[in-house]
Amino acid sequence: MYRVIEVSQMLNVSKVTIYKKMSALKEEIRPFVVKEKNVTYLTEEAVALIREQLKQHGEQAQGENLSSDYLELKEKFEVLKGEVEEANSNLEFEKQGHLNNLLLMYDYLQTVKKNKEDRLKSLRNAVENIRLTLNDIDKQIELFDELNQQSS
Numbered sequence: 001m002y003r004v005i006e007v008s009q010m011l012n013v014s015k016v017t018i019y020k021k022m023s024a025l026k027e028e029i030r031p032f033v034v035k036e037k038n039v040t041y042l043t044e045e046a047v048a049l050i051r052e053q054l055k056q057h058g059e060q061a062q063g064e065n066l067s068s069d070y071l072e073l074k075e076k077f078e079v080l081k082g083e084v085e086e087a088n089s090n091l092e093f094e095k096q097g098h099l100n101n102l103l104l105m106y107d108y109l110q111t112v113k114k115n116k117e118d119r120l121k122s123l124r125n126a127v128e129n130i131r132l133t134l135n136d137i138d139k140q141i142e143l144f145d146e147l148n149q150q151s152s
Contacts, residue, residue, distance in 0.1 A: 001041040011054060021050045
């Protein structure tokens with residue numbers, strides 16, 4: 001005995017097509033159908049009846065199968081489309097986060113650079129003040145030496 005899904009795969013049609021054929025063959029197929037715990041099982045005889053019905057209406061069954069396949073593919077496409085949109089959204093969010101981090105880092109580095117420049121300027125001023133002080137000390141030493149020489 002086969003489950004409906006197994007018969008649909010064997011005959012390359014949808015489960016809906018199998019149920020429709022079972023409905024069309026209601027009286028003929030009933031003795032060959034067993035239901036256990038909400039699962040429908042079909043005997044070999046039932047499969048043969050459905051196969052024969054599909055052969056008689058081959059184009060119709062194929063069309064139903066294509067329609068079922070189309071709907072299944074469309075559903076899969078919509079799922080994938082949603083996943084792609086979600087991935088794009090996540091990427092955009094991550095990109096924005098990285099840009100914000102880079103801007104914060106840039107601002108921080110600009111502040112560090114300004115502090116270093118200010119410190120360097122302060123050190124240059126200190127060096128210049130020391131140089132001027134040394135020049136003044138040199139002049140005072142010269143004056144002191146001159147005064148010493150004149151007094152001796």
